[in-house]
Amino acid sequence: MDKLNAMAIFVRVVERGSFSAVARELHTSQPTISKVLRALEIDLGGKLISRSTRQLSLTDEGQRYYTECRQILAAVDAAEHSFQSGRETVAGNLRVGSSVSFGRLQIASRLPDFLKQYPRVQIDLQLSDQNLDLVSEGLDVTFRIGELNDSGLIARPIGTTHRVTIAAPDYLARHGQPQTPEALSEHNCLQFNLLNSQNLWVYEKDAHRHEVRIKGNAQSNNSEAIREMVLGGLGIALSPVWLFSEDLKAGRVRAILQDYTAQSLPIHAVSPANRRQSARVKAFVDYMSEALATAPELMPIK
Incomplete structure (x- = not known):
């Protein structure tokens, strides 16, 4: 058995999640791929992949072996490129x-x-x-x-991701525009809940730090979901400028509290x-x- 080739096939099966997909990549048959992996498991003395009718999942030993295989294959790949060109390409x-x-x-x-x-x-x-x-x-x-x-x-x-406090014109027309960070406590603020800061929004002005605990009736672990909530007029968000750059140009949203610098x-x-x-x-x-x-x-x- 060509151990290095078997390792490469095993890695591709894990990453593609399919024997047949790897077989098509390598212009061979699914039984051939299965045979290579069975031989690898016999040589190692244990199961790498738990097979079911719906999906492939790695055993604990398979997960560790996959990680090691990727490192070994990357090192071999780098050595080959280095040899061929005199330096790593x-x-x-x-x-x-x-x-x-x-x-x-x-x-x-x-x-x-x-x-x-x-x-x-x-x-x-x-x-x-x-x-x-x-x-x-x-x-x-x-x-x-x-x-x-x-x-x-x-x-x-x-x-650096610079952030901006932002709301749709419709929301501001209905609820008014906060003039200070502290006024955010009276508004429906939309929380992106994967940041360590959670519901704490931090601003600075004239070397003075403003920390505000915000609250609201909606949050998400996806920033584009927050964007859709803002566009729908649900509330105010503290979000990356890059997420709303086109919306700001088009007037779909408005930047507020611009006298204060939001924490980047x-x-x-x-x-x-x-x-x-x-x-x-x-x-x-x-x-x-x-x-x-x-x-x-x-x-x-x-």
């Missing part, structure tokens, strides 16, 4: 994680230009509003907004501490850092 599979909204609006839209520059890279963009575990999910790099809690990660700051959030590119950072990860993070530095929708509102 930007090529190979790149598994990227992000929150749903940031990934859709700020990462996915920039992939065509990045892949024009680096056509030998293949990107798998995984979007979730939960902070995915980088190792168990096999992520090479993920983008996180807000303060980081996990010190066991390699984190590089690549930008850092953007980090995060990688597992125990995984060597490849040339493709570095190239992608460099590219995103440069792109975000000049993106008008990430600039504070004047």
